Amino acid sequence: MTIQQIKYFLVLAKELHFWNTAEKVFISQSSLSRQIQALEDELQIQLFERDKRNVKLTNAGKFLQEHWTEKINEFDQIIRQAKKIDEGKAGTISITYPGSIAYEFLPKFLEVLSNNLPDLKIELTEPTDDNHEKLLLNFQTDIAFSRDKIKNANIDSHKLYSEPICLVVPKNHRLNKKNLTGLENEKFIISGLHQTTFFASLLRSWFSKNGIEPKTIIESDFGGMIMNLVSKGLGISILPLSFKSAQAENVEFIELEEKIDLYISWRKKELNNTIKKVIELAENVAEK
Amino acid sequence: MTIQQIKYFLVLAKELHFWNTAEKVFISQSSLSRQIQALEDELQIQLFERDKRNVKLTNAGKFLQEHWTEKINEFDQIIRQAKKIDEGKAGTISITYPGSIAYEFLPKFLEVLSNNLPDLKIELTEPTDDNHEKLLLNFQTDIAFSRDKIKNANIDSHKLYSEPICLVVPKNHRLNKKNLTGLENEKFIISGLHQTTFFASLLRSWFSKNGIEPKTIIESDFGGMIMNLVSKGLGISILPLSFKSAQAENVEFIELEEKIDLYISWRKKELNNTIKKVIELAENVAEK
DNA sequence: ACCTACTAATGCGAAAACAGCATTATTTAT
């Protein structure tokens, strides 16, 4: 039984037509016909009911279609990951990160990476939801930066650093470090508080701790956009201090008591030495 | 890439010796050598480091060994299940059951089965722990009888019937339906109350409801054994009424208020029509 | 230093499997 045969089967199970399928998978109709026969023969399972005119999945065929689709995907994912391990320092690693480190930590880190592992290719993605856990365990990502610690028996998660969160206001705003009164009357530009991200829940708790029901006029998850709107005087916001490095014009940062952490997480028992090296470098960068 | 090649790889990854492996998998050493080469070639991943004397897994090889072992198992399980669907009424289905239905419901049910589906082969197992859920979803069993309802989005679970639980005492014992005083002084022969099975937790709650701290002298999960010990006057027990059908000598059953249910569970979206038929028959038997 | 035992790779010829063309056989539509 060949993986290829299974893939042929899956296409045929969708198409239910030998000629079209043969064309799609770049073999002749006769060859396809025989491959499927060989598969049925070897498994001793009838996969399709066919007369001279129609092709139809049997129940066993439907079952295999469903489960093989899933397994073949997992299979391919595993092979991709093995290839990464094999390629090592000349391979690719995938990193997910929260937007808030895009201005300070991440650029520094990427610079160090490119100095130390010049042939390594990096895939960066900013996930919209916070399911780093699944992404790591599925091998869809190799290293996850996140604002909260990932608690999972198969994942290691270390704190890299903490930083204050800040009120972000336009220059010469009436609010400053010594005078934070009347916050409840300000208009806020922040990410949707109903979201499940760690930062959103931190914001919720900060507002409730300070007895504020914020008037949110604009919702945005993109820090750059938020700073821009603040600079235009459309409202004020709350962001981690890192954003200050973006050096947005006409914006001031007022540090608050509250702190936010950055964690780095990876699969326990990681076999890819390059990934281990990358983690080490990230921790070096954070220490400085 | 052949499933067979992967299986060769997995054996070699354990043995780390081409000759021994070749013998184990019934091909020649040269053939094995070339199969592994072909696999490495196709994947473009080096699996083993070998000199003329030693064979050793690479990191990528270790990774694939771990993950392929798991996937290949799942693969085989899926094929077995597909075969069951294909074979239908002449195939095999797997049933798990609690010991307590072995005397009344199960024999009746099996009789009906053998009348209606004479060619069907049945695999019966009595699981020691209560993880019917996993067994069903892994395709290790097709139908699970259990004392509690299985709550899982991918499993259907229906109540078949309820029956009282009973005090089981030797004939002519001082206890009877009208006089249940002094239970706290009796010696009990019951299954370990620390266990996580549904019946054990039901017993725990019954004892605590009746303010009894039972003196347990013997623990046994096997109902037949328990009745035997009771008949010899070694103590009394509590069992579902079903056990009365075992017609153990010198034993009497005293019905209590408490009831216990029997559920039948199967995978939602089951494609095997024979399994569906079997479930139907089970429900018929229970109704009577 | 030399011999021996061990073990993975490889050359080779026979056998098996596979690919694709052309054809067949059956069904459906006109």
Next chain:
DNA sequence: ATAAATAATGCTGTTTTCGCATTAGTAGGT
């Protein structure tokens, strides 16, 4: 009746695979 559609099959040349015998590199013993 005829034509179009479509899965299976006969056939032939090509590729792959198999196992035997051999080679080549390594470790250990003397």
